[in-house]
Amino acid sequence: MQLLEERIRKDGVVKEGNVLKVDNFLNHQIDIALFDEMGKEFRRLFPEEKINKILTIEASGIGIACSAARYFGNIPVVFAKKSQSINLDGSQYQTKIESFTHKKTYDVIVAKKYLSPDDHVLIIDDFLANGCAVSGLIDIIESSGATIEGVGIAIEKGFQEGGKLLRNRGIHVESLAIIEAMNHVTGEVIFRNRSN
Amino acid sequence: MQLLEERIRKDGVVKEGNVLKVDNFLNHQIDIALFDEMGKEFRRLFPEEKINKILTIEASGIGIACSAARYFGNIPVVFAKKSQSINLDGSQYQTKIESFTHKKTYDVIVAKKYLSPDDHVLIIDDFLANGCAVSGLIDIIESSGATIEGVGIAIEKGFQEGGKLLRNRGIHVESLAIIEAMNHVTGEVIFRNRSN
Numbered sequence: 001m002q003l004l005e006e007r008i009r010k011d012g013v014v015k016e017g018n019v020l021k022v023d024n025f026l027n028h029q030i031d032i033a034l035f036d037e038m039g040k041e042f043r044r045l046f047p048e049e050k051i052n053k054i055l056t057i058e059a060s061g062i063g064i065a066c067s068a069a070r071y072f073g074n075i076p077v078v079f080a081k082k083s084q085s086i087n088l089d090g091s092q093y094q095t096k097i098e099s100f101t102h103k104k105t106y107d108v109i110v111a112k113k114y115l116s117p118d119d120h121v122l123i124i125d126d127f128l129a130n131g132c133a134v135s136g137l138i139d140i141i142e143s144s145g146a147t148i149e150g151v152g153i154a155i156e157k158g159f160q161e162g163g164k165l166l167r168n169r170g171i172h173v174e175s176l177a178i179i180e181a182m183n184h185v186t187g188e189v190i191f192r193n194r195s196n
Numbered sequence: 197m198q199l200l201e202e203r204i205r206k207d208g209v210v211k212e213g214n215v216l217k218v219d220n221f222l223n224h225q226i227d228i229a230l231f232d233e234m235g236k237e238f239r240r241l242f243p244e245e246k247i248n249k250i251l252t253i254e255a256s257g258i259g260i261a262c263s264a265a266r267y268f269g270n271i272p273v274v275f276a277k278k279s280q281s282i283n284l285d286g287s288q289y290q291t292k293i294e295s296f297t298h299k300k301t302y303d304v305i306v307a308k309k310y311l312s313p314d315d316h317v318l319i320i321d322d323f324l325a326n327g328c329a330v331s332g333l334i335d336i337i338e339s340s341g342a343t344i345e346g347v348g349i350a351i352e353k354g355f356q357e358g359g360k361l362l363r364n365r366g367i368h369v370e371s372l373a374i375i376e377a378m379n380h381v382t383g384e385v386i387f388r389n390r391s392n
Contacts, residue, residue, distance in 0.1 A: 029310045030258075030273040032265040058255035059275065062226075063262045069228040077226040079255065114225045 001041050001176040004154065005191050007034060008177055014184045018129075018157065026154065027060035027126055035067035038176055042124065042152045043071035045174040050120040051075065051149045055137055057097075057108065058082060060126040064154055068124055078114045080137060082106050093143045097136040110140050117145035128153040128175060131162025138171070150174065158192050197237050197372040200350065201387050203230060204373055210380045214353065222350065223256035223322055231263035234372055238320065238348045239267035241370040246316040247271065247345045251333055253293075253304065254278060256322040260350055264320055274310045276333060278302050289339045293332040306336050313341035324349040324371060327358025334367070346370065354388050 013021040025031040051072055056065035057080040065077045082097075083106070092109040099106065115121070123137050134151055141148050148171060156163050156175035166173045178192040209217040221227040247268055252261035253276040261273045278293075279302070288305040295302065311317070319333050330347055337344050344367065352359050352371035362369045374388040 023307065028274065028277065028307055030262060030265075030275070032262060032270040032273060035262065036266075036270075059258060059277075062255060062258040063273065066226060066228060066231065066259045066262050069226075070232075074228040074232075077228060077259070078224065079226070081224065081255070111219065111224055 001038065003034065003037055004177045007031070008155065008179075008189055012189060014182045014187050014189060016184045018159070018182070019184075020155070020157075020179065020182060020189070022155065030063050032067075035063055036070075038064060038154060039067035039069070039071045041176055042068045042122075042174070046122055046150050046152060046172075048120070048149055051122045053078060053115075053119045053121050053146075054124050055080065055110070055115070055121050055141065056124045057133055057137060061124055064126060065124045068122075068152065072122070076114075078110060080108045080110045080140065083109050093140040095136040095139040098130075098132045108136050108140070110144075112144065115141060115144035115146050119144070119146035120149045121146050122149050123151045124153075125151075126154045128156040128162045128166075128173070129160045131160075131165050134162065134166060152176075155179065197234070199230065199233055200373045203227070204351065204375075204385055208385060210378045210383050210385060212380045214355070214378070215380075216351065216353075216375065216378060216385070218351065226259050228263075231259055232266075234260060234350060235263035235265070235267045237372055238264045238318075238370070242318055242346050242348060242368075244316070244345055247318045249274060249311075249315045249317050249342075250320050251276065251306070251311070251317050251337065252320045253329055253333060257320055260322060261320045264318075264348065268318070272310075274306060276304045276306045276336065279305050289336040291332040291335040294326075294328045304332050304336070306340075308340065311337060311340035311342050315340070315342035316345045317342050318345050319347045320349075321347075322350045324352040324358045324362075324369070325356045327356075327361050330358065330362060348372075351375065 011024040054065045054077045069077050094109045097108050150172035153175040156178045158178040158180050180192045181190045207220040250261045250273045265273050290305045293304050346368035349371040352374045354374040354376050376388045377386045
């Protein structure tokens with residue numbers, strides 16, 4: 001998505017250790033007009049009429065998911081919660097996710113009543129790197145018996161393995177910007193060329 | 197706001213200890229059409245043209261803030277982050293907030309570059325109870341030299357002191373639903389009558 005790639009080039013900051021800071025417009029300060037265009041693009045990439053729910057994870061995924069949901073006919077957004085206090089009453093799906101950025105493992109939960117075998121779910125998140133967060137959300141959806149219709153990502157780090165692993169599992173993954181390489185000395189960001 | 201009050205009556209669950217669960221439509225699963233109407237109502241209640249930024253706090257405030265921002269001319273949303281690892285390089289405003297729900301204190305941060313003395317800020321959050329979260333956001337805005345134009349809340353617990361304390365400080369607070377009393381045995385929720 002050209003608009004997002006241009007914005008990353010303009011306002012993204014490449015840091016040592018393959019870190020891309022996009023807090024100017026994506027995950028601390030939010031550019032609402034950009035999110036709206038991203039939501040529209042997700043609808044174009046996932047035209048399936050049966051998608052009836054969006055699943056994301058707090059906190060940075062929420063704004064993107066809400067913007068996208070408007071283009072999917074105002075379908076509900078469910079956001080998985082990062083929790084340190086797991087409720088053991090059996091009313092929640094839970095999984096463990098290892099964070100690339102924070103180098104720690106945390107529990108993620110979704111109340112069982114918000115995912116059912118009738119649901120056709122689109123996962124949306126801000127970043128895809130090693131794929132741990134998305135894999136955790138997939139675990140939760142599979143536990144519920146719902147169908148995974150696809151995974152929509154704002155920024156994929158194409159040089160990490162998450163996207164490849166998911167696509168090899170046959171999951172329909174669409175990333176609005178895929179970074180092929182980046183350089184924290186020059187600040188350069190190289191995007192993967194795509195045809196669609 | 198009648199639509200929100202009706203939804204709380206229909207889907208809210210009153211629990212012991214003055215807890216109102218609204219995870220069906222507000223803070224776990226999100227009703228996008230409802231959020232859109234809430235955003236429109238916040239614009240009506242805060243018509244000031246000079247409002248140029250919305251400040252909220254992760255995670256539940258983000259969706260509401262993003263929906264509202266569209267009615268304020270797509271102004272940026274900044275969400276304060278709850279952090280356990282404070283960056284001490286001086287690039288962030290920080291404050292401590294005590295959570296009513298989780299009975300613990302956490303650090304909240306906003307990068308300095310996203311609030312400046314030129315900003316006219318509307319605070320938006322999902323709940324107002326004892327007012328700790330909003331007071332923390334006010335501290336941060338005051339540290340930045342920006343102007344606080346008002347505080348927009350989805351659900352205020354009118355029987356707790358937060359709203360009163362803020363209004364007594366001269367802050368323009370608007371809550372879309374104010375709960376006067378609730379009963380976890382009968383499940384009854386009584387709203388404050390308002391004229392606007």
